[in-house]
Amino acid sequence: MSEHVEGSVSFEVSDFVATVTLNRPTKLNAMTPMMAAQVVEYMKRCNEDDAIRAVVLTGAGPKSFCAGSDIGTLDDYTTPWNFRNRPDYCDAVRGLLKPSIAAINGYAFGGGLETSLSCDIRIASANAQFAAPEIKLGWIGGGGMAAFLVNSIGASNAALMLMTGDPIDAERALQWGLISEVVESAEQVLPRAQDVARTIAQRAPIAAETAKSNLHAAFNMPLENAIQYERDLQTICFATDDAREGRAAFKEKRQPVFSRK
Structure with missing residues (x-):
């Protein structure tokens, strides 16, 4: 078990379910390089531990699942090539062998949306919003954004999100098939996701x-x-x-x- 420390990622296991929480609520759980490295390490641990049968990913606080990579840290990469070859948290989540559930308790923007799309099942709170806003800053997503959106919501809806960068709410995300279920509040989404994970963990x-x-x-x-x-x-x-x-x-x-x- 790891502690819930601001600016880090916590890891807990109970009833064969690992819960991975991004703990940076004051910055909408935006991902720093240190947090990304922790996610990569925890995903590896989940794959190697037979006592873990399902994984839940969520963010701390009632406002945000993950607002993506911390924009303020991106200029720390000395070259575009170093940026290209950074440890990628979406790749790590996608590399999970165990079933995964995203408990989306607010904003899922940029890399946060990609992280949720890298999970097998997505459950969101009614206040959740989803966006691929990179185009507003001059680039596009790089963690599988287009491929995942096309497979989830179809080409036209994916184009709308990718080319405008504007958010959609939980109701529209449910209508489009981006998520599986909506719960009333951010406080309810993690318990609901853990319930689903425990059900899966009871299966073979x-x-x-x-x-x-x-x-x-x-x-x-x-x-x-x-x-x-x-x-x-x-x-x-x-x-x-x-x-x-x-x-x-x-x-x-x-x-x-x-x-x-």
């Missing part, structure tokens, strides 16, 4: 991780290849101890106890 862990791999394949493969890949993944899961436990529990009319084997 290998199957949950395989389902995530299967979803990624569905976006990147032609249809027939994706179906064949899914069938292969199903066969791998079917051969696990957890699958045998699931079948036995069904026959014996009891809850299965999964061991990630």
